[in-house]
Amino acid sequence: MKSTCLKHGNSERINLIRAIPIILLLISTVNLSTAQSRHQEATVLAYNVAFSGLGAGIGAVFNKSKSTKWHQAFARGCWQGSIGGLLNYSSKKTLHLISRKQSTFYALPAMILNAASYSIVESAALNRPFMQHWSIDYGLLRIDFSTRNKNDLKLRLLPEAVYASIDAGRHGRFDLETSLLSGNITFKTNLATIPGFDPNLYLVGLSWGRALVYADNITYSNPYYTIAHELVHSYQFREYQIFNTWLYPLSNKVKLPVAKKIFSRYIFFDMPYFWIFYDLEGQKPYPYYYRNFYEFEAERFSTNQHVLVH
Numbered sequence: 060m061k062s063t064c065l066k067h068g069n070s071e072r073i074n075l076i077r078a079i080p081i082i083l084l085l086i087s088t089v090n091l092s093t094a095q096s097r098h099q100e101a102t103v104l105a106y107n108v109a110f111s112g113l114g115a116g117i118g119a120v121f122n123k124s125k126s127t128k129w130h131q132a133f134a135r136g137c138w139q140g141s142i143g144g145l146l147n148y149s150s151k152k153t154l155h156l157i158s159r160k161q162s163t164f165y166a167l168p169a170m171i172l173n174a175a176s177y178s179i180v181e182s183a184a185l186n187r188p189f190m191q192h193w194s195i196d197y198g199l200l201r202i203d204f205s206t207r208n209k210n211d212l213k214l215r216l217l218p219e220a221v222y223a224s225i226d227a228g229r230h231g232r233f234d235l236e237t238s239l240l241s242g243n244i245t246f247k248t249n250l251a252t253i254p255g256f257d258p259n260l261y262l263v264g265l266s267w268g269r270a271l272v273y274a275d276n277i278t279y280s281n282p283y284y285t286i287a288h289e290l291v292h293s294y295q296f297r298e299y300q301i302f303n304t305w306l307y308p309l310s311n312k313v314k315l316p317v318a319k320k321i322f323s324r325y326i327f328f329d330m331p332y333f334w335i336f337y338d339l340e341g342q343k344p345y346p347y348y349y350r351n352f353y354e355f356e357a358e359r360f361s362t363n364q365h366v367l368v369h
């Protein structure tokens with residue numbers, strides 16, 4: 060018995076010694092993966108803060124009064140915009156709870172955080188008082204209000220949301236619950252793949268910026284994950300609306316009172332700037348899909364895990 064035990068013990072010791080290089084290799088892989096994951100997290104955090112900070116800073120210079128020095132306007136817009144960017148990061152970060160908890164409820168806090176984020180960034184770019192004017196995009200509408208005056212309440216139609224809803228609606232049936240919780244018009248389909256803009260790509264979800272469609276009945280992909288991923292794209296779409304604030308000085312020169320009234324009271328012109336930048340990144344076939352930064356960001360936030368970028 061003793062001998063067998065000793066032999067067994069020696070055998071274990073030898074196996075352990077043999078396994079040491081493998082264990083070291085695995086530990087180094089885990090550390091590497093963690094380091095890479097941390098690097099990806101730092102990248103998306105820095106991107107969101109810098110994008111909103113710079114976007115608001117430049118907007119604040121374009122919209123400043125003649126008596127304000129440009130560098131003062133830029134600095135003010137930049138720090139306030141950066142706070143909005145941090146909130147934007149937090150709103151995208153919240154979305155992974157949809158896939159982790161298997162519940163679309165988490166689209167609601169994410170939407171509120173995202174609306175607060177964009178409101179702060181937009182106010183910074185327009186040199187408005189900090190945290191006084193708010194807006195939320197909900198379905199086909201943009202709702203504006205302020206804590207200063209209840210008469211500031213405005214409900215304006217989002218033309219891109221109308222177009223997106225009609226086009227996305229051709230691919231699936233209306234998902235009321237997800238639409239209400241996310242503020243994004245949502246459709247679901249039984250199809251295994253959704254015909255994308257690129258016919259060579261097989262998709263389980265597709266975003267139009269203001270509307271989305273996802274496959275809800277397939278074995279190889281989780282619909283909650285798909286919803287979270289596509290909602291990141293809708294947040295990306297909205298953050299690029301910051302360019303509207305850059306054009307305010309030009310729109311103020313328009314001398315058509317009827318057009319001014321329509322756009323200030325009834326319609327918010329939500330230009331799809333985002334798709335220009337998305338197309339510049341290009342849609343790559345798998346396994347290179349996440350070389351597109353916006354796809355990488357959507358995957359990172361929806362899974363909250365390291366993304367393999369080949």
Ligand SMILES: [Zn+2]
Nearest residue numbers: 288292354357
């Ligand atoms: Zn995507």
